[in-house]
Amino acid sequence: MTDTSVTLSGIKLDNPVIPASGTFGFGYEFADYYDINILGSISFKGTTKEPRFGNPTPRIAEIPSGLINSVGLQNPGVEKVISSEIPRLSKYFKKPLIANISGFSVDEYVCCAKMLDKVNQVGILEINISCPNVHGGGMSFGTCPESAAEVTRAVKSAVSKPVYIKLSPNVTDITKIARAVQDAGADGISMINTLLGMRIDLKTKKPVIANTKGGMSGPCLLPLALRMVYEVYEAVDIPIIGMGGISCAKDVIEMMLAGASAVQIGAANLVNPYVCRDIIENLPDVMRQYGIQNLSQITGGAHNGK
């Protein structure tokens, strides 16, 4: 008998498969396609204090084995997320949620985190200090160890639920940021957010994305994400939710061997809306194929020693 369950900060998930923020909306629309209650958890659309329309369109560009997005945190604002979006999702998904939070100031992160901390179904607060698509916030907190630590400390002191910090790959040494947030009290790390990129339209000779640049995601990022998760796993002792280009059950196992305790699936949802269900269904067979009985025991298996 194979066991796909994993644990994140004391919260047991039936399996490690979590749709990543920004690729699954607030989940309830996917309930038209399959029973979303089979998911390990759901990291819902990045939430800010005020409602946001986001960036101008075009917001999407294709790249080899992936895409660039520059949505810019479009969301209805934390009050509406709590009063309307989470209750709609709760009809279909009954397990602990991951609340993804973004902000433009430390106060804003704290404000949203406090409000979502009080929502019963929220199990983990995922603090996004790595959105590449907004100015004056987001990634600017995640590219410097001091400000990453400042956000972490401020949120940690204001909430009771586990705080995971979502890290940016757009840095010279991600292990420094990871250590800084661990030292500031983070309960875990989500990584990686998207990698900055751009495309230029040969007909117009201008950038495809209205906002010029955007975040790359998709299978082209898997090797980069694996390398970074592998490095951070050696640098910290808190759990890692690994993401970046995962699109099948084998990728899940690879990411866990690199050091992830659970995984998020992002870009793959946009091409195959059933991909999380397919991965969950395939996991036991792939585990048997590679002689794995307890999935939770393979985390970090690719490392020597630790």
Added chain:
Amino acid sequence: MRQSFFEICENEKIADKVYKMTLLGDVSQITAPGQFVNIKLDGFFLRRPISVCDIEKDRLTVIYKVVGNGTLAMSELKKGAELNLLTGLGNGFDTALSGDFPLLIGGGVGAPPMYFLCKQLVKQQKKVTAVLGFNSRTDVFLVNELESLGARVLTATVDGSFGTKGFVTDILPQNYSYFYACGPEPMLRAVYEKTVTEGELSFEERMGCGFGACMGCSCKTKYGNKRICRDGPVLKKSEVIF
């Protein structure tokens, strides 16, 4: 929405860079004219959203223009090949609002959804006028097919090589009950300004998923933010902000 496989029955050129592809598969999710399908192509990460031109029993027809590498690859596909499609995407046109003398306006590859729409309206005993616009004679398609359905068809080309010289807005008839338009944004804007009745406009935008998950194709309307792929692609004239 459903993900299923379709078999290509034909894939032929019908105008300059314009191809008609007929596919065999489960069309049960396609419930309104103006909806689209999202097609997975080998070697490309994102699907290609293409409007539905017609459905008949288990046959789906799409007409598309080669505008980039994806549609170029699509044009090279052969009969018998299988394609993975998401079907039943988008809201589509509301035929219940057409009145007795609906006007259909299609510009370039905005014309294909007008075929299925025309077919539905003719079935409902409506007297349909279709106005089509193209750049030049070599771009023209669908005129005969719409006439065969029983529609009165008026055509304009920018260079005057076919039909009236000018744009669709130069040949709009005065008397009609309601309009439906699909085409490039400058055309939609001109139609928006020139039409006097309520109507519906179908928009295009670069999409990530095509089914509402990624917020890649959002737009602002008078009644709040909408996603072109899921809340659209068809918007009522009264809600559009240009």
